[in-house]
Amino acid sequence: MTDSRPEWAPAAINLDQPSSARVWDYFLGGSHNFEVDRRVAEQAIAFKPDMPDLARQVRMFLQRAVRTAAAAGIDQYIDIGAGVPTMGPVHETARETVPGARVVYVDHDPVAVAHGEVILADDPGAVFIQADARSPQAILDHPEVRALIDFDRPVAVLLCSLLHFVSAADDPAALVKTLQAAMAPGSHLIVQHASNDGQSGDVVKMLQMWNTNSPEPMYWRTHDEIEALLDGFTILEPGVVQVQLWRPDAEEQARAEQDHDRYASYAAVGVKPGSTTG
Known part of the structure; x- marks a missing residue:
């Protein structure tokens, strides 16, 4: 039995099919998910109990990376695969440093889009x-993107919890290259990607479970494969590292080091050469 359809949920969505954006929302403690999403999420947690912790670590990395870009003077952002924009989203984080920051969120999930449109309705x-x-290229050419983003100036593009949903056949490297070609020097590319490096058999079983139950299979990659996706960018220190180890705040440092091998996820920020930043 599925949930009754809430007012904000588009009529066209299938309430019997899980969505990665809504499962992630559940991990983060959000409310924009359905029974089918919660069921798959709980199955994942049974294999890897720290999945909600991983979701929070990814969100904290996103916020630290956005603050880094904002400190470099970047005032425009494109968050691709944004999911439901709650729990400290890009526009709120960037505007802590750059009050006039402009943000485009992109997702293919209609629930994420519907909720995002409500949140941003009064935000020009x-x-x-x-x-x-x-x-x-369709994203880059979208009229709302072109109206808000000036590609002659640096932009921060976020690909968090996205590229591990792009198969080899769909060529994630070409996807990144297309975005890179449109980005001005000094632009930041913010990446987080799930990995199978050093993971236990239970985690591998979780991936198999997800790929069996979800219409959005995951394709985990190694550290070197993820680093190769940033080819042509200058990778900021500390490089391509476990997500919790990317410039943790002082109060997070001890836990980050203790949890060094805990999360099946790498994170990095690259800068397009041609401008001094960092």
Whole structure:
């Protein structure tokens, strides 16, 4: 039995099919998910109990990376595969440093888009568009993107919890190259990607479970494969590292080091050469 359809949920969505964006929302403690999403999420947690902790670590990395870009003077952002924009989203984080920051959120999930549109309805500096990351040129050419983003100036592009949903056949490297070609020197590329490096058999079983139950299979990659996706960018220190180890705040440092091998996830920020930043 599925949930009754809430007012904010588009009529066209299938309440019997899980969505990665809504499962992630559940991990983060959000409310924009359905029974089918919660069921898959709980199955994942049974294999890897720290999945909610991982979701929070990814969100904290996103916030630290956005603050780094904002400190470098970047005032425009494109968050591709954004999911439901709650729990410290990009526009709130960037505006802590750059009050006039403009943000485009992109997702193919209609629930994420519908909720994002409600959140941003009275915000002229932020929009949410529905598009598929596997067609990056269509995102770059979208009229709402062109109206808000000036590609002649540095922009921060976020690909968090996204590229591990892009298969080899869909060529994640080409996706990144298309975005890179449109980015001005000094632009930041913010990446977080799940990995199978050093993971236990239970975690591998979780991946198999997810790929069996979800229409959005995951394709985990190694550290070197993830680093190769940032080819052509200058990778900021500390490099491609476990997500919790990317510039943790002082109060997070001890736990980050203690949890060194805990999370099946790498994170990095690259800068397009041609401008001094860092």
